[in-house]
Amino acid sequence: MILLFVDDHKDILEIYKAEMEYELKETECHYAISGEEALKICEEHAITHVFTDAKMPGIDGIELTREVMKRWPDKKVYMVSGYEGKYTDDELKEAGVLKFFQKPIDFDSFIDFIKALS
Amino acid sequence: MFFGVDTSSFMPHGHCILWSPQLLIPMVIAEVLTVISYFLIPVGIFRFMQLRLDLNKQVKGILYLFIAFIFFCGLTHLVSTWNYWNSNYVLETFIKLITGLISFATLIIFYKNLKNILLIPSLDSYNKVLKELKDLNSELEKKVNDRTKQLNYENEKANLVLKGVSDGIVLYYPIKNDAGEVIDFGVEVSNKRAASLLKLDPSKTNQRLSLKDDLSFLNKTSHFDDCVNVLISGFEKTTDPIFAPDIKKFYRITISRSETSDLLFVFFADVTEREDIKLDFMSTSKLAAIGELAGGIAHEINTPLQINAGLLRQLKRKVSENAEALEIIEKIDTTKNRVRDTVINLKRLSHGDSAELSVIGNDKLKEITESFLRIRLDDKNFEYKVEGSSSDFKAEFVEISFSQILNNLISNALDSINEHNSEQRNIWVKISENEAYIELEFSDSGPGIKEENIDKIFDPLFSTKEVGKGTGLGLSISKRLAISMGGDLKYINAPRTTFVLSLKKVNS
Numbered sequence: 001m002i003l004l005f006v007d008d009h010k011d012i013l014e015i016y017k018a019e020m021e022y023e024l025k026e027t028e029c030h031y032a033i034s035g036e037e038a039l040k041i042c043e044e045h046a047i048t049h050v051f052t053d054a055k056m057p058g059i060d061g062i063e064l065t066r067e068v069m070k071r072w073p074d075k076k077v078y079m080v081s082g083y084e085g086k087y088t089d090d091e092l093k094e095a096g097v098l099k100f101f102q103k104p105i106d107f108d109s110f111i112d113f114i115k116a117l118s
Numbered sequence: 119m120f121f122g123v124d125t126s127s128f129m130p131h132g133h134c135i136l137w138s139p140q141l142l143i144p145m146v147i148a149e150v151l152t153v154i155s156y157f158l159i160p161v162g163i164f165r166f167m168q169l170r171l172d173l174n175k176q177v178k179g180i181l182y183l184f185i186a187f188i189f190f191c192g193l194t195h196l197v198s199t200w201n202y203w204n205s206n207y208v209l210e211t212f213i214k215l216i217t218g219l220i221s222f223a224t225l226i227i228f229y230k231n232l233k234n235i236l237l238i239p240s241l242d243s244y245n246k247v248l249k250e251l252k253d254l255n256s257e258l259e260k261k262v263n264d265r266t267k268q269l270n271y272e273n274e275k276a277n278l279v280l281k282g283v284s285d286g287i288v289l290y291y292p293i294k295n296d297a298g299e300v301i302d303f304g305v306e307v308s309n310k311r312a313a314s315l316l317k318l319d320p321s322k323t324n325q326r327l328s329l330k331d332d333l334s335f336l337n338k339t340s341h342f343d344d345c346v347n348v349l350i351s352g353f354e355k356t357t358d359p360i361f362a363p364d365i366k367k368f369y370r371i372t373i374s375r376s377e378t379s380d381l382l383f384v385f386f387a388d389v390t391e392r393e394d395i396k397l398d399f400m401s402t403s404k405l406a407a408i409g410e411l412a413g414g415i416a417h418e419i420n421t422p423l424q425i426n427a428g429l430l431r432q433l434k435r436k437v438s439e440n441a442e443a444l445e446i447i448e449k450i451d452t453t454k455n456r457v458r459d460t461v462i463n464l465k466r467l468s469h470g471d472s473a474e475l476s477v478i479g480n481d482k483l484k485e486i487t488e489s490f491l492r493i494r495l496d497d498k499n500f501e502y503k504v505e506g507s508s509s510d511f512k513a514e515f516v517e518i519s520f521s522q523i524l525n526n527l528i529s530n531a532l533d534s535i536n537e538h539n540s541e542q543r544n545i546w547v548k549i550s551e552n553e554a555y556i557e558l559e560f561s562d563s564g565p566g567i568k569e570e571n572i573d574k575i576f577d578p579l580f581s582t583k584e585v586g587k588g589t590g591l592g593l594s595i596s597k598r599l600a601i602s603m604g605g606d607l608k609y610i611n612a613p614r615t616t617f618v619l620s621l622k623k624v625n626s
Binding site: 014019055104105 | 192325413416417418420424426427429431432435454
C-alpha cells in the first residue's frame with residue numbers, strides 16, 4: 001500500500017505527514033501540493049490510494065480523480081474536503097471518488113479507515 | 119193703456135182669419151212649437167258655452183247675443199199667439215221692437231266677427247291636427263324606445279364591466295358632525311365583487327352602510343384618515359398593501375373623489391395571495407443567500423479547523439503526561455466542534471441542502487434541536503434543556519424549514535429575555551407525541567406576550583420589537599413553514615410563553 005495525499009494547504013499536508021508518521025510508520029506515503037504534482041508522483045511511484053482535496057488552484061480534486069482513473073484505473077481515490085456541497089454524490093461517483101470525507105475529519109476514524117485498507 | 123194707446127177695444131188677431139179653425143189651429147200649433155224651440159235653443163247654447171271651455175270672449179259675446187235674439191224671437195211668437203184671442207198690441211209692438219234691435223245688433227256684430235269665428239277649427243282640421251299629433255306621438259314613442267334600448271344596453275354594458283372588474287367598487291358619502299368634521303362615511307356597494315371582497319352580509323349590500331361599523335376591520339388601518347385626506351385634497355391615493363389584521367387580508371385600496379360632489383369612489387383589490395408569495399419569497403431568498411454565503415465560506419473555515427484539529431492531536435501527544443494541559447486541549451476541541459456545527463447549520467439553510475420533506479426520528483430531532491440551542495445560547499449565559507420523548511417515533515419535516523422556525527423561536531426568546539433583563543434565563547424544549555403529531559413545546563422564562571397582542575403575533579409585519587430590530591416576519595413565516603410541512607405552529611398562553619410546533623407523525 002502506497003498512499004498519496006493531495007492538498008493545496010502546506011499545513012494540512014504537514015498534519016497528514018505527522019499523523020502518518022505516528023500512526024502508520026511502516027506505510028509509504030507521498031504528499032503533493034497540487035493536482036499537477038500529484039499526477040507527476042503517480043507517474044513515478046506505484047501509488048495505490050489517493051486522498052485529495054476538492055478545491056485547488058489548477059487541476060482540482062475532481063479533475064485529478066478523472067485523470068487518475070483514466071490513466072490508472074486500478075488506483076483508489078478518496079476525497080477530503082471542507083466544502084460538502086460542491087459536488088453531488090452522483091458527480092463524485094461518476095468521476096471515480098470512492099468515499100467523501102468532510103473536513104474537519106475525525107482523525108481516529110480516518111486512521112482506522114486507512115488501516116482497514118491494507 | 120200703453121203710451122196713451124188703448125188697444126183693448128181692438129180686434130184680436132183671430133178675427134183676421136175669421137176664426138177659421140182650418141187656419142187658426144195649425145197656425146197656433148206652429149206658433150207654440152216655435153215658442154218652445156226658441157226658448158229651449160238658448161238653454162242649449164248656454165250649456166254648450168259652459169262645457170266648451172276653450173271659447174274666447176268674442177265668440178262668447180256673440181253667443182250671448184244669439185241667446186238673447188232667439189229668446190226674444192220666441193217671446194214675439196208667444197205674444198203673437200196670445201194676440202190671436204187678445205189685443206195687447208202695444209206689448210207686442212214693444213217686444214217686437216226689442217227683438218228687432220237685438221237681431222240687428224247680432225247681425226252687425228256677427229258679420230264683424232265672422233273672420234274670428236271662422237278661426238274656430240273645423241272637424242276636418244281637428245282630425246288633421248289629431249292625425250299630426252298621433253304621428254308625432256308615435257315618432258316620440260319610437261325615439262323613447264330607441265333611447266331606452268340604448269340606455270339599457272349602456273346599462274348592461276356598465277353592469278358587465280362592474281361585474282367583470284376584479285376590484286370591488288364602493289361609494290363613500292361623508293357624514294359630518296355639527297362642527298363640519300367628517301366622523302364617518304356612508305358606504306354603498308357598487309358591485310358584487312365588493313360585497314364578497316369586504317365580507318359583507320349579502321342582505322346588507324342594498325343599504326347604505328357605515329364605514330366605522332360595518333367595515334370595522336378597516337378601523338385598525340389608516341384607511342379612514344386616507345379617505346378624509348382625499349376628500350380634502352382631491353388627490354387620488356392608492357395604498358398597497360394595506361393589512362386588515364382582523365380578517366387577515368391584504369388590500370390594495372385606491373380612493374378618488376368625485377369632481378362634482380363630496381362623493382368618494384373607493385376601489386378595493388385583494389392582494390393577500392401576492393403578499394403571501396412575497397413573504398415566502400422574502401424568507402426563502404434570504405435563506406438562500408445565507409446558505410450560499412455559508413457554503414462559500416465553509417471551505418475557508420473548515421480547512422483551518424482541520425489544521426487546528428491536527429495540530430491539537432500533535433500537541434496532545436506531546437503533553438500526554440500533563441492532565442491540566444490535556445483538559446485545556448479538550449476544551450479547545452469542543453470549541454472547534456461548535457464552529458464546525460455552526461457552519462453545517464448555516465449551510466442547512468441553503469436551498470440545495472434539503473428543501474424536500476424527509477423523515478426524522480426521535481433522537482435525531484432532539485440532537486438537531488440541541489445543536490441549534492447550543493450554537494445560539496452557549497456564550498450568552500443561558501440555560502436550556504431539551505426533553506426528548508421516550509417513544510420511538512418518526513416525523514415528517516423539511517430540515518431547512520425546521521431550522522428556520524427553531525432559529526426564529528430562539529431569537530424571539532433571546533430578545534424578550536434580554537430586553538426585560540430577566541434574571542431567569544431559560545429555554546425549555548419538550549418533545550412529546552400525540553395521535554397524529556409530534557409536538558415540540560418551546561417555552562422561555564421571558565415576561566410573555568401581552569394579552570392584547572396575542573391575536574396578532576402571527577400577523578405579517580407585526581412586531582413589538584424596536585424599529586429596525588425585528589422584521590415582523592419571523593413568526594408569520596415560521597407558521598407558514600410549519601403548515602407547509604403538514605404541521606402547525608401555535609401559541610399557548612400560560613404558564614409561560616410557549617410555542618408548540620407540531621410535525622406530522624409518520625406511521626411505520
